[in-house]
Amino acid sequence: MSRIVNGDPTLRVRPETRASVEAAIDMLNYTPHPSARALRNARTGLLGFALNDVNDPIYAEMVERAQVEAAQQNFSLILLNTAELAQRGEAFREIVLGRRVDGLLIQSGLGSWEDAVQEIARAVPSVVFGADSLPGTRTMRLDDARAAQIATRHLIDAGHTSIAYVGAPGTSSERRFSAYRAALVDAGLPWLPAIDGGWTADESHEATVRFLGSGAQVTAIVAVTTTAALGAHSGIVAAGRRIPDDVALVSINDAWFARHLNPPLTAVWLPLGDLGALAVHEVIEQITEPRDGETVLTEPAPRLVVRGSTKTLATGRKDDDPGGQASDR
Amino acid sequence: MSRIVNGDPTLRVRPETRASVEAAIDMLNYTPHPSARALRNARTGLLGFALNDVNDPIYAEMVERAQVEAAQQNFSLILLNTAELAQRGEAFREIVLGRRVDGLLIQSGLGSWEDAVQEIARAVPSVVFGADSLPGTRTMRLDDARAAQIATRHLIDAGHTSIAYVGAPGTSSERRFSAYRAALVDAGLPWLPAIDGGWTADESHEATVRFLGSGAQVTAIVAVTTTAALGAHSGIVAAGRRIPDDVALVSINDAWFARHLNPPLTAVWLPLGDLGALAVHEVIEQITEPRDGETVLTEPAPRLVVRGSTKTLATGRKDDDPGGQASDR
DNA sequence: CTGAAAGCGCTTACAG
DNA sequence: CTGAAAGCGCTTACAG
Numbered sequence: 265m266s267r268i269v270n271g272d273p274t275l276r277v278r279p280e281t282r283a284s285v286e287a288a289i290d291m292l293n294y295t296p297h298p299s300a301r302a303l304r305n306a307r308t309g310l311l312g313f314a315l316n317d318v319n320d321p322i323y324a325e326m327v328e329r330a331q332v333e334a335a336q337q338n339f340s341l342i343l344l345n346t347a348e349l350a351q352r353g354e355a356f357r358e359i360v361l362g363r364r365v366d367g368l369l370i371q372s373g374l375g376s377w378e379d380a381v382q383e384i385a386r387a388v389p390s391v392v393f394g395a396d397s398l399p400g401t402r403t404m405r406l407d408d409a410r411a412a413q414i415a416t417r418h419l420i421d422a423g424h425t426s427i428a429y430v431g432a433p434g435t436s437s438e439r440r441f442s443a444y445r446a447a448l449v450d451a452g453l454p455w456l457p458a459i460d461g462g463w464t465a466d467e468s469h470e471a472t473v474r475f476l477g478s479g480a481q482v483t484a485i486v487a488v489t490t491t492a493a494l495g496a497h498s499g500i501v502a503a504g505r506r507i508p509d510d511v512a513l514v515s516i517n518d519a520w521f522a523r524h525l526n527p528p529l530t531a532v533w534l535p536l537g538d539l540g541a542l543a544v545h546e547v548i549e550q551i552t553e554p555r556d557g558e559t560v561l562t563e564p565a566p567r568l569v570v571r572g573s574t575k576t577l578a579t580g581r582k583d584d585d586p587g588g589q590a591s592d593r
Numbered sequence: 594m595s596r597i598v599n600g601d602p603t604l605r606v607r608p609e610t611r612a613s614v615e616a617a618i619d620m621l622n623y624t625p626h627p628s629a630r631a632l633r634n635a636r637t638g639l640l641g642f643a644l645n646d647v648n649d650p651i652y653a654e655m656v657e658r659a660q661v662e663a664a665q666q667n668f669s670l671i672l673l674n675t676a677e678l679a680q681r682g683e684a685f686r687e688i689v690l691g692r693r694v695d696g697l698l699i700q701s702g703l704g705s706w707e708d709a710v711q712e713i714a715r716a717v718p719s720v721v722f723g724a725d726s727l728p729g730t731r732t733m734r735l736d737d738a739r740a741a742q743i744a745t746r747h748l749i750d751a752g753h754t755s756i757a758y759v760g761a762p763g764t765s766s767e768r769r770f771s772a773y774r775a776a777l778v779d780a781g782l783p784w785l786p787a788i789d790g791g792w793t794a795d796e797s798h799e800a801t802v803r804f805l806g807s808g809a810q811v812t813a814i815v816a817v818t819t820t821a822a823l824g825a826h827s828g829i830v831a832a833g834r835r836i837p838d839d840v841a842l843v844s845i846n847d848a849w850f851a852r853h854l855n856p857p858l859t860a861v862w863l864p865l866g867d868l869g870a871l872a873v874h875e876v877i878e879q880i881t882e883p884r885d886g887e888t889v890l891t892e893p894a895p896r897l898v899v900r901g902s903t904k905t906l907a908t909g910r911k912d913d914d915p916g917g918q919a920s921d922r
Numbered sequence: 923c924t925g926a927a928a929g930c931g932c933t934t935a936c937a938g
Numbered sequence: 939c940t941g942a943a944a945g946c947g948c949t950t951a952c953a954g
Contacts, residue, residue: 295691299631300931303946308628310639310671319657319849324648331672335684340671340693342639343660355664362624364669465853498853520648524794524827526855629947632930 326540350380375433423577472499527572655869679709704762741772752906801828856901
């Protein structure tokens with residue numbers, strides 16, 4: 265009976281038996297009780313998604329695709345706070361030690377809780393995002409270097425010679441910074457130390473205002489992510505400079521609001537949604553066979569979307585663009 | 594033993610017994626098995642949050658506070674798709690009929706799935722957001738009328754006499770529209786039919802461009818929510834008008850990005866986070882004693898935050914502002 | 923006050 | 939091929 269419900273492929277049963285069982289299921293609108301199933305199978309059908317800040321639209325995109333992918337594989341996504349988990353409080357005991365979830369997706373590489381995240385990832389089947397490769401851990405990230413390179417090259421190609429980078433804490437930002445620097449070095453141009461912004465628009469706003477207020481003479485900025493770019497955008501305006509005439513701006517990541525800024529934000533799109541879906545797929549595989557290793561999601565490739573926050577300088581050289589290029593509105 | 598773990602208050606036990614049990618719990622790092630508990634108690638400790646669009650930053654704020662509140666009461670939040678649920682597919686059968694969650698938070702009033710939401714809300718202890726009062730259902734919403742009134746009055750007080758409303762499908766927007774219209778009628782000014790935008794920035798952008806392109810001579814716009822205001826913002830710019838000189842703009846809701854627009858967006862803040870937390874509290878109560886009725890969260894009150902997208906017209910009257918008033922940056 | 927036993931609804935190994 | 943029985947880990951009513 266149970267084997268009919270669950271579609272056991274090794275089962276052979278008379279068609280009439282199967283039919284009568286299926287009729288009963290339909291008539292009673294029978295659904296297996298999830299708790300009983302979970303107890304018996306030692307599987308909850310739950311995946312945890314641990315985030316630092318649900319409000320970041322970049323995460324929202326990942327979460328949405330992750331949720332859809334999970335639902336397709338009959339898993340539900342439960343929302344967790346990285347901070348709560350990392351502080352080994354009630355939540356840690358219940359979720360991680362208590363095995364409330366079958367697997368965990370954890371954001372890392374943001375400069376907080378890195379050690380705790382690693383420990384948790386070893387206790388439960390997990391995929392860690394954004395972090396550098398870690399022995400014993402399954403990590404997954406985007407092609408940060410390529411994206412930062414495309415952003416920086418776009419500015420170089422537009423004729424800029426003095427380009428800054430607005431960053432944030434953690435290894436994700438550091439990888440992007442290195443590629444920014446490398447692109448400038450390659451072009452024989454000077455690079456500047458990263459401006460210490462943050463992962464929120466407010467922090468990057470303050471950092472940008474301070475940086476420009478100190479008399480810095482850059483003509484272009486690369487921002488670590490779209491929220492930071494938004495803060496840089498308002499910061500440039502607050503500092504009394506014009507975009508793109510005085511200071512051009514490119515965002516790594518292309519969140520949905522980029523096109524609605526004034527002027528619209530030139531950005532390098534990265535496949536965040538795909539990363540979320542792929543991570544769910546991976547963590548479900550890990551439940552049955554644990555595996556470590558690093559995946560850098562290079563496809564679909566980062567893609568430059570040119571909008572109004574950058575333009576070719578009158579005096580600038582005009583080369584081909586290195587990345588795929590697109591433009592909207 | 595079990596009663597010690599769960600802190601049964603009626604239990605009287607020798608202190609030494611209690612101590613030795615607690616020592617054992619600590620030593621073994623014992624956590625009750627959630628699935629077994631769920632099976633025995635017919636409670637999963639799970640609350641579902643059904644959303645149409647996780648990407649809307651307005652929801653993100655609610656979800657975040659709801660998650661924190663749920664965690665404090667030892668519940669986890671699982672993320673659900675309203676569309677999937679409403680279409681009575683696999684998810685409906687599993688989550689609603691299968692009682693995978695103890696309670697449900699559902700967004701409604703957005704013009705889709707209203708009937709299905711109502712049906713689901715009757716099958717599972719639920720709190721429905723944004724909807725009008727429904728018999729047999731626990732509904733909860735913000736003070737839409739007051740917020741729209743404050744927004745509209747702000748523009749009237751600044752001297753505007755031709756004010757439009759950019760709306761979206763559903764009853765939430767209709768309530769705001771009614772208050773917009775009432776405020777204008779009160780002031781003896783003409784009102785216009787709602788401009789049919791949508792809940793996304795892209796839709797409202799298109800609607801605004803079309804509206805302004807048709808030669809409409811309004812000098813100010815009230816937008817149903819911050820995402821719509823963002824679309825209106827970029828739409829006004831795309832139509833070649835200046836903000837606030839040609840067209841002023843006020844948003845109902847004050848999402849985090851409002852202050853970073855250029856010019857920054859004047860907005861009426863509403864307690865969305867509080868609504869999320871309160872809803873979790875309510876739905877947990879409903880699990881033990883079902884109740885219907887409507888709650889309109891009027892406190893904390895809507896609050897006008899004046900930024901650069903509005904200004905007092907040179908020729909305009911200058912009255913006091915009707916709502917609490919604040920301004921930042 | 924304390925310990926043993928029953929049962930929540932499922933799945934799977936086993937006997938018929 | 940089919941049906942009955944055991945057991946997942948808890949909680950609670952019950953016997954001692």
